[in-house]
Amino acid sequence: EDQVTQSPEALRLQEGESSSLNCSYTVSGLRGLFWYRQDPGKGPEFLFTLYSAGEEKEKERLKATLTKKESFLHITAPKPEDSATYLCAVQAPSGAGSYQLTFGKGTKLSVIP
Amino acid sequence: SQTIHQWPATLVQPVGSPLSLECTVEGTSNPNLYWYRQAAGRGLQLLFYSVGIGQISSEVPQNLSASRPQDRQFILSSKKLLLSDSGFYLCAWSVVSGGSPLHFGNGTRLTVT
Numbered sequence: 001e002d003q004v005t006q007s008p009e010a011l012r013l014q015e016g017e018s019s020s021l022n023c024s025y026t027v028s029g030l031r032g033l034f035w036y037r038q039d040p041g042k043g044p045e046f047l048f049t050l051y052s053a054g055e056e057k058e059k060e061r062l063k064a065t066l067t068k069k070e071s072f073l074h075i076t077a078p079k080p081e082d083s084a085t086y087l088c089a090v091q092a093p094s095g096a097g098s099y100q101l102t103f104g105k106g107t108k109l110s111v112i113p
Numbered sequence: 114s115q116t117i118h119q120w121p122a123t124l125v126q127p128v129g130s131p132l133s134l135e136c137t138v139e140g141t142s143n144p145n146l147y148w149y150r151q152a153a154g155r156g157l158q159l160l161f162y163s164v165g166i167g168q169i170s171s172e173v174p175q176n177l178s179a180s181r182p183q184d185r186q187f188i189l190s191s192k193k194l195l196l197s198d199s200g201f202y203l204c205a206w207s208v209v210s211g212g213s214p215l216h217f218g219n220g221t222r223l224t225v226t
Binding site: 031032034036041042043044045046049051087089091093098099100101103104105106 | 119154155156157159164170203205211212213214215216217218219220222
């Protein structure tokens, strides 16, 4: 069974204090690892897809990296507007040509001015 | 560009009443469509997915059903709501291939009273 564990559950940072969020996964036949940002009362917003170990993607203050067992979302010099819940998900084949997406429970990030 | 519309944004319904939530996608053809429920502390739970008109796969036995009457329309229904049906319902779409991310609507907050 595919599993995704995100840590920490919640993280409070001062504005400008860089840190990382962790996503550990167990999956057979990874097709992709996805990071999403979710604001309260809204649907998740897609950020990145990572396909293979060693791959990195960047967007503004966010950088996602991938190893064979985990992914990190690095946040450099965060601002209050980066406050949100960050979700990680892994996709793997589920048989008959279809794919299954397994989500972690998320990390709630709060950036204090 | 592709957009996804989901309505209503909020809904309060009495126990035993029917439910119909609608989702439409614009700017793409033959997408995979999904219904998820998100509960606090439990993460995103896949309820139904569809790879084509009239094709529905159910992931969790429950009081809900889904239909896809048109290529880019996905409907979540119930004949009689239960208190346990309360939650945040999200519709999503993806292109038909592994390794492609899901793109979510802004969700419907359903409260069953």
